[in-house]
Amino acid sequence: MCGIFGYIGKKTNIEKVLIEGIKKLEYRGYDSAGMAYVDGDVIMKKATGKISELEKKIDENSIGSIGIAHTRWATHGEANDINAHPHRVGSVTIVHNGIIENYMELKDLLVKEGYVFTSETDTEVACALLDYLKKTTDDNLEVIKKFSQRVKGSYAMGIIFDDEKDILYATKKDSPLIVGLGKDANLLASDVSAILNFTKKYCLLDNYDIVKFTSKKNVYLQQRYEKC
Numbered sequence: 001m002c003g004i005f006g007y008i009g010k011k012t013n014i015e016k017v018l019i020e021g022i023k024k025l026e027y028r029g030y031d032s033a034g035m036a037y038v039d040g041d042v043i044m045k046k047a048t049g050k051i052s053e054l055e056k057k058i059d060e061n062s063i064g065s066i067g068i069a070h071t072r073w074a075t076h077g078e079a080n081d082i083n084a085h086p087h088r089v090g091s092v093t094i095v096h097n098g099i100i101e102n103y104m105e106l107k108d109l110l111v112k113e114g115y116v117f118t119s120e121t122d123t124e125v126a127c128a129l130l131d132y133l134k135k136t137t138d139d140n141l142e143v144i145k146k147f148s149q150r151v152k153g154s155y156a157m158g159i160i161f162d163d164e165k166d167i168l169y170a171t172k173k174d175s176p177l178i179v180g181l182g183k184d185a186n187l188l189a190s191d192v193s194a195i196l197n198f199t200k201k202y203c204l205l206d207n208y209d210i211v212k213f214t215s216k217k218n219v220y221l222q223q224r225y226e227k228c
């Protein structure tokens with residue numbers, strides 16, 4: 001079991017906030033860690049081993065208002081920096097907890113479509129599928145809905161799309177994920193312990209929920225889709 005933490009809200013020392021978030025999830029076990037956040041571009045940092053290894057790479061002065069972080073428990077591919085999350089393909093960046101059972105079949109299809117994979121993970125395939133599905137619609141909620149119809153297995157995911165870098169998306173199936181609603185930030189986490197520094201107001205997501213976090217009004221939209 002790994003951990004996911006996400007932040008969207010007031011500008012903050014984002015790398016530090018993301019590190020502190022995943023530290024609260026450390027007890028769940030992991031073999032590597034990473035983070036992604038928006039500072040104009042999407043900045044990614046990863047490290048194999050303890051979160052303290054990732055912490056050595058952080059910029060004390062980083063500023064950001066949206067980010068996702070991850071502790072990985074490898075299921076597909078060894079624990080190394082390339083396989084560590086986040087994964088980024090095309091215009092999509094994700095962290096993922098779970099197993100995409102039909103990833104080989106999806107990978108074959110995506111390779112035929114020209115995708116080149118650098119990691120051994122099922123997660124990079126999930127990320128490429130999201131990027132591929134973006135070619136069919138401009139609506140990112142629709143992209144995630146189509147994704148849930150194509151994948152078999154389990155997932156809790158935090159997603160940043162390059163064309164909506166001020167929005168954080170999340171979805172889940174058979175892996176835990178909660179949403180925290182704070183005064184200055186909305187949060188995403190694998191469990192409550194990671195958000196309590198920000199808020200005690202939270203809800204557990206159900207399978208196929210899709211969450212769209214915006215920071216402006218501190219509101220979120222939750223939609224549930226039945227799998228076709």
Ligand code: GLU
Pocket residue numbers: 001002003071072073074075076077083096097098099100121122123
């Ligand atoms: N299956 C993914 C991987 O091997 C995610 C593992 C996890 O839940 O941490 O990278």
